[in-house]
Amino acid sequence: MYRVIIIGAGIVGLSIARVLSRFENLKITVIDKNPDVGWGVSKANTSIIHPCHEEDPDKHPLRTKLCLEGHNIWYKWVRELDIPNRWPGEIIVATNEDEYHVLKHYLELARRNNVPGVRIVDGEELFKLEPSINRSSIAGLYAPSAGSIDPVQACIALAENNVDNGVRFVLGEKVVDIVVKDKHVKEVVTNNNVYEADIVINAAGLFADEIARMVGINDYIIYPRRGQYILFDKTASPKPDKIIHTTPTPKTKGVYVLKTIEETLLIGPTAEDLSIEEKEANIVTKEGISFILENAKKIIEKLPPMNLVIRTFTGIRPEPPNGSYILRFHEEPWGFVEAAGIRSPGLTAAPAIAYYIKNLISQHIDLKLKKKWIRIRKGIIKIKDLSRIERNNLIKQNPKYGRIICQCMGVSEAEILEAINRMRKIGVKETTLDGIKFRTHSMYGRCQGTFCRPLISLIVSRETGLEPWKVSFKGGNSTYGIGFVKELFMKR
Numbered sequence: 001m002y003r004v005i006i007i008g009a010g011i012v013g014l015s016i017a018r019v020l021s022r023f024e025n026l027k028i029t030v031i032d033k034n035p036d037v038g039w040g041v042s043k044a045n046t047s048i049i050h051p052c053h054e055e056d057p058d059k060h061p062l063r064t065k066l067c068l069e070g071h072n073i074w075y076k077w078v079r080e081l082d083i084p085n086r087w088p089g090e091i092i093v094a095t096n097e098d099e100y101h102v103l104k105h106y107l108e109l110a111r112r113n114n115v116p117g118v119r120i121v122d123g124e125e126l127f128k129l130e131p132s133i134n135r136s137s138i139a140g141l142y143a144p145s146a147g148s149i150d151p152v153q154a155c156i157a158l159a160e161n162n163v164d165n166g167v168r169f170v171l172g173e174k175v176v177d178i179v180v181k182d183k184h185v186k187e188v189v190t191n192n193n194v195y196e197a198d199i200v201i202n203a204a205g206l207f208a209d210e211i212a213r214m215v216g217i218n219d220y221i222i223y224p225r226r227g228q229y230i231l232f233d234k235t236a237s238p239k240p241d242k243i244i245h246t247t248p249t250p251k252t253k254g255v256y257v258l259k260t261i262e263e264t265l266l267i268g269p270t271a272e273d274l275s276i277e278e279k280e281a282n283i284v285t286k287e288g289i290s291f292i293l294e295n296a297k298k299i300i301e302k303l304p305p306m307n308l309v310i311r312t313f314t315g316i317r318p319e320p321p322n323g324s325y326i327l328r329f330h331e332e333p334w335g336f337v338e339a340a341g342i343r344s345p346g347l348t349a350a351p352a353i354a355y356y357i358k359n360l361i362s363q364h365i366d367l368k369l370k371k372k373w374i375r376i377r378k379g380i381i382k383i384k385d386l387s388r389i390e391r392n393n394l395i396k397q398n399p400k401y402g403r404i405i406c407q408c409m410g411v412s413e414a415e416i417l418e419a420i421n422r423m424r425k426i427g428v429k430e431t432t433l434d435g436i437k438f439r440t441h442s443m444y445g446r447c448q449g450t451f452c453r454p455l456i457s458l459i460v461s462r463e464t465g466l467e468p469w470k471v472s473f474k475g476g477n478s479t480y481g482i483g484f485v486k487e488l489f490m491k492r
């Protein structure tokens with residue numbers, strides 16, 4: 001039996017855990033410093049499963065291959081793991097002659113990468129294909145295979161399925177050291193514990209370079225590249241059905257305008273190179289917001305009014321040297337494996353990266369397939385997605401489905417209770433509001449939780465024994481003010 005420790009419960013680490021959990025001679029533990037899964041880079045991105053006609057096979061042959069393979073695996077995984085998804089296709093919109101030439105370049109890449117159905121569309125056909133595109137646009141490159149998934153729900157689904165297949169999770173512990181003995185990895189040290197390991201997989205996203213340095217590997221630095229977003233309420237219109245975006249640049253795939261899985265309107269991101277000290281600079285800036293609005297306006301006929309903005313947020317890309325993924329099994333120290341520098345299209349490529357890492361490991365140890373492996377996971381039943389008859393039947397069985405807690409998103413008490421149970425199942429030590437939000441999409445709507453958060457806190461308090469004013473957004477001290485109000489009240 002080989003003890004495998006995966007550092008990082010992002011989309012990459014969790015995908016690797018899924019693929020490795022098929023082997024009976026691996027005992028897998030996933031460690032993450034966050035209190036829950038998917039709270040790193042995987043939480044805040046554009047959520048596109050890219051068709052991969054924007055990947056250049058000459059510059060990045062491995063990235064291109066993994067993007068194409070990952071895209072195909074997601075078709076299967078979203079069904080097996082019940083991950084919210086949609087496959088509307090995407091259009092790169094050209095607004096002038098220069099951009100039209102850019103379309104031709106990506107059309108050629110589509111041909112070389114064998115991306116199906118990609119074609120240039122112009123004139124009335126363009127506006128018929130996507131009526132919300134700005135009428136001054138001159139053409140678009142349509143890629144019908146583009147899709148979008150809910151990235152945090154994907155992480156949660158993978159984690160739940162991993163637990164069903166024997167993977168253990170250690171959440172809320174930061175890896176601070178890796179002990180090497182006789183040129184082999186031996187122990188992973190966290191701020192709380194020491195875990196013995198025969199194989200250590202570094203899937204630590206933005207911090208993979210810091211993990212590598214713990215075993216003396218110094219040959220790369222991961223730089224942060226920030227992306228800011230604006231999210232509009234689901235009543236905002238127009239909302240393109242197709243995913244549309246401006247022409248890509250060497251740094252980014254452009255500014256996107258898309259309808260999210262929850263039918264809100266998302267625009268962004270920016271692409272700002274930050275310094276090495278700014279890996280956690282999750283701030284939204286005035287310049288960033290102006291940049292997004294200016295670019296989005298070029299390709300969409302009309303932007304919704306700003307009073308329909310419900311949130312602005314930021315994601316930070318882990319940029320490796322030359323944009324190349326770092327995927328390797330080290331002989332020295334033996335057993336140190338890296339899935340590092342997974343920048344965009346890392347969400348798309350993650351399942352293929354997982355198989356690539358499995359193949360690297362299988363070159364060093366004999367992997368034995370399990371006789372029984374659970375492929376399927378079911379998500380939380382959402383009362384709002386059911387027909388009237390189904391809804392009534394469910395409420396008869398469990399009246400808590402009839403008690404709607406989040407009015408904006410139509411989320412019931414039963415769904416919140418289910419989320420709390422599922423968090424326990426994967427080893428979440430402290431039930432957080434964000435954990436409930438990502439699992440149920442409560443607090444996602446127009447009021448962003450202003451109305452339902454106190455009710456949800458009371459439910460969490462009842463179920464966990466935590467005092468309501470200690471229920472936090474993200475664990476620890478990140479309470480949202482009830483505690484402060486209580487303190488003021490007591491002082492009076």
Ligand SMILES: Cc1cc2nc3c(=O)[nH]c(=O)nc-3n(C[C@H](O)[C@H](O)[C@H](O)COP(=O)(O)OP(=O)(O)OC[C@H]3O[C@@H](n4cnc5c(N)ncnc54)[C@H](O)[C@@H]3O)c2cc1C
Binds near residue numbers: 031039042176348
């Ligand atoms: C703005 C933006 C837009 C993007 N858009 C897309 C897109 O549309 N499509 C697409 O395919 N890709 C996209 N990407 C890329 C994609 O999001 C990433 O490639 C992917 O999420 C990387 O996943 P990861 O698992 O490597 O990293 P992470 O999700 O960051 O996971 C790493 C984990 O390691 C943990 N960790 C770090 N250090 C330690 C430590 N010392 N101890 C314990 N745990 C540790 C972190 O807490 C984190 O949870 C985008 C990225 C950004 C930022």
